[in-house]
Amino acid sequence: MKIANYSSEPLINEEELKKRIEAIGKAISRDFQGQSLIVVGVLKGSFIFLADLVRQVNLELKVEFIGVKSYEGTESTGHVQITTDLTSDIKGQNVLLVEDIVDTGMTLDFLINTLRLKQPKTLKTCALLSKPEAHVMKNPIDYVGFEISNEFVVGYGLDLNGLYRNIPYIAQIKPD
Ligand code: IMP
Numbered sequence: 001m002k003i004a005n006y007s008s009e010p011l012i013n014e015e016e017l018k019k020r021i022e023a024i025g026k027a028i029s030r031d032f033q034g035q036s037l038i039v040v041g042v043l044k045g046s047f048i049f050l051a052d053l054v055r056q057v058n059l060e061l062k063v064e065f066i067g068v069k070s071y072e073g074t075e076s077t078g079h080v081q082i083t084t085d086l087t088s089d090i091k092g093q094n095v096l097l098v099e100d101i102v103d104t105g106m107t108l109d110f111l112i113n114t115l116r117l118k119q120p121k122t123l124k125t126c127a128l129l130s131k132p133e134a135h136v137m138k139n140p141i142d143y144v145g146f147e148i149s150n151e152f153v154v155g156y157g158l159d160l161n162g163l164y165r166n167i168p169y170i171a172q173i174k175p176d
Contacts, residue, residue: 008164008171011153012146017128017169020145021049024126025056027143028096031124036060038093038120042111043067043084045100048157048165049128049145053098064088066115068107080110086118095120100158101129105137112139129153129170146170 028037036059041050043065054063067084095115102108108125115123126143133150151174154160155167164171 008154008167008173010169011148011172012156012170014169017052017145017156021052021128022056024143024145025053025058028053028126029056029058032059032094035094036062037096038062038064038088038090039096039098040064040066040086040090040115042097042099042107044165045157045159046098046128049100050098053126062088064090066111068111080107082114090115090118090120092119092121094122095124097123097125099125099127100156101131101153102127102137102141103131103134105135105139108141109137109139128156129158 037057039050039054039061041047041063044067050063054061064086065084066086067082069081069083097111097115099108112123112125124142125139127141128145130141130144130147131150132147151172152160153170154164154173155169155171157165158170159165160173
């Protein structure tokens, strides 16, 4: 696919995404068997992953979103700010935080610290993509879809300056 001033190649195709998300959904259903769950999607990038993931989870669950602003362009700024907060109480609940991609992990660390203050019963993390080479974070990711190298990707909810979220697969993007 040709994107203005960028060329993109599929890195993870739709079939691969579907299979891996089915497997993560099964693992979550098994790990929380007999319990309920609040799935917290990190806006905006997780919206497509979360929509596909929850349909593979066979549990009583609720969906919440938390909005963060952490990036300008393709470089991490290290500044994380909450733009949309949760609308229900997570105290005493099993919470699964769902991220699109973990790069440095600063967003995930910030969100874990923030959500822990709300005293959930358990707090687990899930990311569709992870870039281990870029990690500086302290917390583990409990469920990871795919580990990728340290390159910028778009599609399947992930953006570059707000664009390309609607590409149905994960694309690697390089300036022309
Ligand atoms: P971190 O705090 O460095 O882990 O950055 C996490 C956030 O940065 C993600 O939730 C994305 O919004 C964004 N991000 C990091 N890498 C990429 C990428 O390759 N493509 C699109 N967004 C990215």
